[in-house]
Amino acid sequence: MTQKKQIHLAAHFPGVNNTTVWSDPASGSHIEFESFRHFAQSAERGLFDFLFLAEGLRLREQGGKIYDLDVMGRPDNVSILQAMAAVTSHIGLAGTVNSTFNEPLDVARKLASLDFLSGGRAAWNVVTSWDEFTGENFRRGGYLPKEKRYLRAQEMLDVAKQLWDTDGGEFDIHTDQFDITGRFPVPRSPQGHPVIIQAGDSEEGREFAAASADAIFTRHAEKQAGMEFYADVKGRLAAHGRRHEDLKILPAATFVLGDTEDEAAENARQVQYQQVSPATAIAFAEQVWNRDLSDVDPDGPVPSFDPKTEDDVDSGGHISKGRASVRQYRDPVATAREWRELGEAKGWSLREVVIAKNGRHTFVGTPQRVADTIDDFVQSNASDGFVLVPHITPGGMDPFVDQVVPLLQEKGSFRTSYEGTTLRENLGLAPVRALSQS
Numbered sequence: 001m002t003q004k005k006q007i008h009l010a011a012h013f014p015g016v017n018n019t020t021v022w023s024d025p026a027s028g029s030h031i032e033f034e035s036f037r038h039f040a041q042s043a044e045r046g047l048f049d050f051l052f053l054a055e056g057l058r059l060r061e062q063g064g065k066i067y068d069l070d071v072m073g074r075p076d077n078v079s080i081l082q083a084m085a086a087v088t089s090h091i092g093l094a095g096t097v098n099s100t101f102n103e104p105l106d107v108a109r110k111l112a113s114l115d116f117l118s119g120g121r122a123a124w125n126v127v128t129s130w131d132e133f134t135g136e137n138f139r140r141g142g143y144l145p146k147e148k149r150y151l152r153a154q155e156m157l158d159v160a161k162q163l164w165d166t167d168g169g170e171f172d173i174h175t176d177q178f179d180i181t182g183r184f185p186v187p188r189s190p191q192g193h194p195v196i197i198q199a200g201d202s203e204e205g206r207e208f209a210a211a212s213a214d215a216i217f218t219r220h221a222e223k224q225a226g227m228e229f230y231a232d233v234k235g236r237l238a239a240h241g242r243r244h245e246d247l248k249i250l251p252a253a254t255f256v257l258g259d260t261e262d263e264a265a266e267n268a269r270q271v272q273y274q275q276v277s278p279a280t281a282i283a284f285a286e287q288v289w290n291r292d293l294s295d296v297d298p299d300g301p302v303p304s305f306d307p308k309t310e311d312d313v314d315s316g317g318h319i320s321k322g323r324a325s326v327r328q329y330r331d332p333v334a335t336a337r338e339w340r341e342l343g344e345a346k347g348w349s350l351r352e353v354v355i356a357k358n359g360r361h362t363f364v365g366t367p368q369r370v371a372d373t374i375d376d377f378v379q380s381n382a383s384d385g386f387v388l389v390p391h392i393t394p395g396g397m398d399p400f401v402d403q404v405v406p407l408l409q410e411k412g413s414f415r416t417s418y419e420g421t422t423l424r425e426n427l428g429l430a431p432v433r434a435l436s437q438s
Contacts, residue, residue, distance in 0.1 A: 004413040007378045008248055008385030008427060010094070011043035012052045014393050016074065019254065019360060021274040021391045028394050031075055033083060035394035040084045042394075043091055046401030047415050049426050050092030050123055050195075051084065052217070052387055053077045057098065058134045062283055062320050063292060078110045085118035092423030094123035094197055099153040101129065101138040104178060108160040111194045112186040120190030120422030124160075125197040125217065126208075128153050150204045152177050157196065157212055164193040191424050192432030201229065210236035213247060214429050217387055221251035221361030226382030248384040248427055254391060255363040255370055257399050268364045271391055272355050281351035284358055287320045288332050288339070298351040302343040307332035360389070370400075371407035378413065 014020045015030030029035050040051050056074040060067040077095035084093055093114065097107055107124070115122035128149035129135060135144075144152060155175045162173055168187040173180050198205060198213040201220065209216040210233055220229040230249050237247060256271055258264025276284070281298040289307040296303055343353045363370045377383055390396025408414035420426050 004375075004411065005379055005384075006428070007374065007408060007414045008250060009046070009048045009414075010050045010052050010092075010250060010385070010387040011039065011046075011048050011397055012054070012252065012387050012389035013039050014389050014391065014396065016054065016056060018275045018277075018280050019389060019391055020393060021271060023274055024392055026392050026395060030393050036080055036084060037087050038394040039397060040088050040091060042397045042401055044088050046397070046405045047418060048091055049385070050094045050121075050423055051081075051088075052094045052125070052197075053080060053096060054125075055096035055098060055127070057101065057129070058137050060320075061133075062286065067283070067320070078114060081114055081122070082117055085114065085121065088121075090121075090418045090421075090426075092121045092123055092195065092426065093118055094125055094195070094423075096125040096127055096199070098129055099126050099156045100135070100144055100149050102156075104156045104159040105163060105180060105182075105184070107156070108163040108184070109186055111160075112164055112189045115189035115191055115194050116186070120424070122189070122191065123195035123197055123215075123423055125199055126153055126157055126213070127199055146204070150208060154208060154212065161193055164188065191422050195423050195427065195429065206233050206236065209233060209247065210242070211240045214424070214427065215248040215250055218249060218251045219361075221253040221383070221386065223377055223380065223382045226251055226377060227380060230381050230383060243430075245428065246430065248429075250385050250387045251361065251383050252389060253361045253363060253386045254389050255400055255404075256391075257365070257367055257370060257403060259366065261365055261369065264365045264369075268362060272359060275391065276351060276355045276358070278351060281354045283320070284354045285350060287318075288335050290319050290332065292319070296350065298354075299349045302340045302350050302353055303336070304340070307336050367403035367407055371404050371411065374404075375408060375411050375413050 013030075013036065020030070021027060043051055054074070055077055077097065081093040081095050095114075097111070099107075111122050111124050155177050159173055159175065159178050159180070163171055163184045165188070166184045168184055170183050171181065195214045196212060197215045197217055198209040199217040201218050205216075216233060218229060220226045226249075233247065233249060234244055237244060256264055256268040258267050278298040282293050282296060285296065285298075285303070286293050289303065291308055293303065339350075339353050339357065342348065342356065343350065346352070346356075348356070363373055365373070374386065378385060388397070388400065390400070405414065409416050418426055424431065
């Protein structure tokens, strides 16, 4: 019998964004060690491929004040992952480390060290920063335009790979952005080099992933959109001398379970309203309108007036700083018009429109329905699996591990034990060859 395509799962530690329901009594700390330990060990019990940590380099602001509805202030990723290596045995340890504000030798040294400490379970999610606001914390206030950020990211990754391949030896590297000579202080790590993850779906991001990444973390979790993204990115691999199986495509998604379909739907509705409080709805709307909307009723209609345009924005910039959602509103006037039309067509309030437009993709249903849907998406090449983020810290992944994972195993599309000792082996990726052997 032909073996079914195997599902790959990652667990995204929540703790930033309104995805997390902080008002729930079960919600715990997002910075205490016990939260990370519980979350990592739960995901490992569920045989997930890796634990994923996002990065926060500056506290976000709304209207010039710390945005207290969107909890921020994450500890350093590599430090957390080093601690997780001591309390887990198999699960991969993936951390986001920015390529714009770090130097390649320091990043390569830390990640190679993590790969050693964990016995070959390290992964690097390579991101470029997109906003000047965050950049003010670094590089003496300097910042890089978009095209140079991706150029730096590619060069930084290339340089890091060269450093890892020196096996503790000498290096003499000269690129447009890096001019370094010396001896790398860490020998070749168990995986050769950490697994490389890339997040994002811009044209530059897709090419970067096709050329250099082992996995891509994407927002295309709807089936049709996922299939189109999957075909596009996988289709780019051959041009870079890579195989279809050399890149895993893992969209972000969350889940809500219930004993019946009706109960799951009601649970999902309650979670959505907890995630988007009236104040959060106004905050999201201000990111589109780029003005103070504190006098707007979130349970009333979508504002009838237009947002500030680029021509209206003064030198103070956007009312919301550090929020990735701002950049998705490339045409705020068109977005406002779309929101108004949706509200009028559905009879929805501003808050209900925000819920509809800003929610993550959510698998809703009984455990059997969720298992069936995830399996269908993967077998249909809408993805190779998912990066799941629950709405509760730290125990939010437990219901999925206890109720959905066994059903995926019964289908024959999810492992019943870890296949390898390294993350690269468990993801089904080919061993790393030194650049000198390529």
